[in-house]
Amino acid sequence: MKKEWDNSAITQARAMPAKARVPAEFHIGPVRIAPATVLAPMAGVTDTVFRRFIKNASMFTAPGAPGPDFGTRVSTDVDQETSNELSGCGLIMTEFTSADGLSRMRETKRKRYLTYYEDEHPISAQLFGSNPDTLADSARICEDAGFDIVDLNLGCPAKRVVACNGGSGLLRDLPRIRTIFEAIRSAVSIPFTVKFRMGWNDTNIVCVELARMAEDCGLNALALHARTREQGYAGDARWEWIAAVKDAVKIPVIGNGDIRTPEDAAAMVEATGCDAVMIGRAAPANPWIFRQIAQYTASKEATGVGTYDRPTDMDRYHMIRDYFERLMHEVAEHPEVLGPADDDLSKRLKRNHESAQRDAIGRMKQFASWFTHGVPGGAALRREIFDCKRGAQVIDRVEAFFTQRTGDAVEELALEPDEELEAAPAAGG
Numbered sequence: 001m002k003k004e005w006d007n008s009a010i011t012q013a014r015a016m017p018a019k020a021r022v023p024a025e026f027h028i029g030p031v032r033i034a035p036a037t038v039l040a041p042m043a044g045v046t047d048t049v050f051r052r053f054i055k056n057a058s059m060f061t062a063p064g065a066p067g068p069d070f071g072t073r074v075s076t077d078v079d080q081e082t083s084n085e086l087s088g089c090g091l092i093m094t095e096f097t098s099a100d101g102l103s104r105m106r107e108t109k110r111k112r113y114l115t116y117y118e119d120e121h122p123i124s125a126q127l128f129g130s131n132p133d134t135l136a137d138s139a140r141i142c143e144d145a146g147f148d149i150v151d152l153n154l155g156c157p158a159k160r161v162v163a164c165n166g167g168s169g170l171l172r173d174l175p176r177i178r179t180i181f182e183a184i185r186s187a188v189s190i191p192f193t194v195k196f197r198m199g200w201n202d203t204n205i206v207c208v209e210l211a212r213m214a215e216d217c218g219l220n221a222l223a224l225h226a227r228t229r230e231q232g233y234a235g236d237a238r239w240e241w242i243a244a245v246k247d248a249v250k251i252p253v254i255g256n257g258d259i260r261t262p263e264d265a266a267a268m269v270e271a272t273g274c275d276a277v278m279i280g281r282a283a284p285a286n287p288w289i290f291r292q293i294a295q296y297t298a299s300k301e302a303t304g305v306g307t308y309d310r311p312t313d314m315d316r317y318h319m320i321r322d323y324f325e326r327l328m329h330e331v332a333e334h335p336e337v338l339g340p341a342d343d344d345l346s347k348r349l350k351r352n353h354e355s356a357q358r359d360a361i362g363r364m365k366q367f368a369s370w371f372t373h374g375v376p377g378g379a380a381l382r383r384e385i386f387d388c389k390r391g392a393q394v395i396d397r398v399e400a401f402f403t404q405r406t407g408d409a410v411e412e413l414a415l416e417p418d419e420e421l422e423a424a425p426a427a428g429g
Helices: 008-017 050-056 098-103 109-113 132-144 167-174 174-187 207-217 239-248 260-270 291-302 313-333 345-371 378-386 391-408
Strands: 026-028 032-035 037-039 123-128 149-154 192-197 221-225 254-257 276-279
Touching: 032 221, 032 254, 032 313, 037 291, 037 378, 050 149, 050 291, 098 109, 098 123, 109 132, 123 132, 132 174, 149 167, 149 174, 167 174, 167 192, 174 192, 174 207, 207 221, 207 239, 221 239, 239 254, 239 260, 260 276, 260 291, 260 345, 313 345, 313 391, 345 378, 345 391, 378 391
Parallel strands: 037 276, 123 149, 149 192, 192 221, 221 254, 254 276
Antiparallel strands: 026 032
C-alpha cells in the first residue's frame, strides 16, 4: 500500500543539488561537536568496538597533508588519542541501555554497558525506560562514569521495548515525558538530550509539541527521526517535520532518517535547516560515510563541486580485517564488555569469555553481511558464513571471497590460540 509520505520533501530535496553544507560544528551545552555529524545509537551494534571502529574509519587528513590510502587505517595504535578535528564523526553514542537494569545492577556489572575509552570523547550515553526516578538515577550513574552527554530514547519501535512503555511507547503519554525530562534535568549537570520520533502514528504527530516541551524543561539539544512508530523503518523519512521542529525551538536540532550518502546529508541540511545530521543504518554498510561527508563538504567549499572517495574491493577487505582485529582484541583483553557478569570471579571469567566468543562470532557474521550488501557475489558469501561455528571459518570465507574478487591473494588474518573464537552449538547467525 502506497503511503502519502512516499513522495515527500526528501524526494524533492534529493532532486536538486544542495547549496547548504553540513556545518563545521555545533554545541550541545558546553560540549563542542565538530563536525556536526552524529553516529546514531543502535541496539546490538554501537558497542565500544564498533564505535571506535567507526571513529577510526572516519579519520582524515588536512588538504595537502600526506595521508594514508583510502582503505587503510590512519594509525595502527587503536588507543591513540584523537580530536574531532581529525575525524569526520563528531559525536558517538552508546547502544540504548535499560535504566531499570542499570540502576539495579552492581557497579562491577555496569562495565558491560558503560565501557568506553578516552579516545571516544565526546560520547553520549543513551537510556530508555519509563520511571522518572529510575531514569534520573541512571543518568547520574552515566555522569559519574564520565560521559559527556546523557540522552533519552523516545524512538525505539521494538515491541518488547514499547510493551514496557519505553522508547516510542512513551510518545502516547506527553505528561509522563515532561515528568521524566524534569527528573533527569534536575539529576545531572552534564548536557541532556532526547531522540524521538514524530509520534505514535500518522494521526498522532507530537514532535513539535514534544520539542517545545524539551526546550522548556532545559534540554540542550534534540534529535528527530522523521518517522512514526507505526512506520518503523518503512517509507520515506518526512524531513519536513525536522524543519517544523527546527522552526519551533532555539536549541540545536539533529536530523535523522534516510541519510545514505554525503549528498543526502547536505540535502537534509538544506531542506530542514537542522544543526547536525545523525546517521544510523548507513554506517555499518558504509563505515566511511562520515569521512566521505567531510571530503564532500571540504571539496564543495573549495571548488563548488562536492567529491569524495569511494572504496575499492581491497578497501572493503582491509576494513573488515580492521573490525575483526578490534573485535578479537576486545574479546581477549576485555571479555566482560561483550559477556554477562556472574557473582563468582572464576565462574564469571569463564562465562564472560564463552559468552563473548559467541557474541563476537555473531557480530563478525553480522558485520560481514552488512558490509557486502551491494557487492557482486555478496549474497553467496553471506550464505557461506551463516553456518560457520568458528571465527577462523568466518575469516577464511571472507578472505577467499575477496581473493576471488580482486584476483590477488589477500593478506591473511591469523588467529592466535587464545583468540580463537568458537560458537556454542546453540549460537546462531
